[in-house]
Amino acid sequence: MNKLTTVDASVVCSTGLVRTSNEDNFYLNGLFMHPHERSQSIRLSYGETCREMIFAVCDGMGGEALGECASLTAVSELKDFHDTIWAGKSCSDITGMLTLMEKYVDKANKSIYEISAQNSVSMGTTLAILLIFDGQSAVLNLGDSRIYLxxxxxxxxxxxxHTEAERLIRLGILTRHTAKGHKSRSLLSMHLGIPPQEGRIEAHTGCILPLKRDDVFLICSDGLTDMVDDDEIKETIQACGESSHMASSLAQRALQNGGKDNITVITVKIEDICYIV
Known part of the structure; x- marks a missing residue:
């Protein structure tokens, strides 16, 4: 028996207070930021009831147009893969979606690298994806954009x-506290755009989780997490009811704390899960 999920989802994508361009992008179940929209802060809300959904955040690297191109390529490729799922011919469960996302990661990585090589420049993007299918969720990521539940x-x-700081934490060289101010926190070990000759990249995949009513997923770039700690994030989410209020409040906190980077925040609140025959 299949399940439908009702979500209340919102995104805020802001340049921040220091950067002059926005290298972030997002994927809100089919919606993403087009080049002509980058000069303004984007605020979108989305409500839907369906069997499967995809949400994602990409944080481009390479500086201005390069980072913008990398993140735009990633979400454009994701839209193509999502259209295949919508056609109803690619997967029958969330495990199938994860398998399809492995193919997507390979394709997006190759596309970004080829653009980079053709222009003799270096560029890339992080990736954090939330999948919803039949009342279940799964996540995958490359880089330091995060997903919270x-x-x-x-x-x-x-x-x-996927940072050098995280590796040093796992080795016991740094603590969570000392890593916050360490230069290695911004050194990525994985991202989209890595040369294929360096080997096949594999995204980290989280556990498949059954959804519960009132669950809230947060997908964000480090423009949020570098400015707002986990306690503040938790407090802000608990204080808000609607996803639009959550996303706006979190982005505002990042701005109040300095807004040193582009800020992208997606909040996805699970309103209901129901069975269909």
């Missing part, structure tokens, strides 16, 4: 940062 009174990071 706020459930009841807890906040859990579902993704793993």
């Amino acid at each position: 706020a459930r009841e009174n807890s906040l859990e990071q579902l993704t793993v940062d």
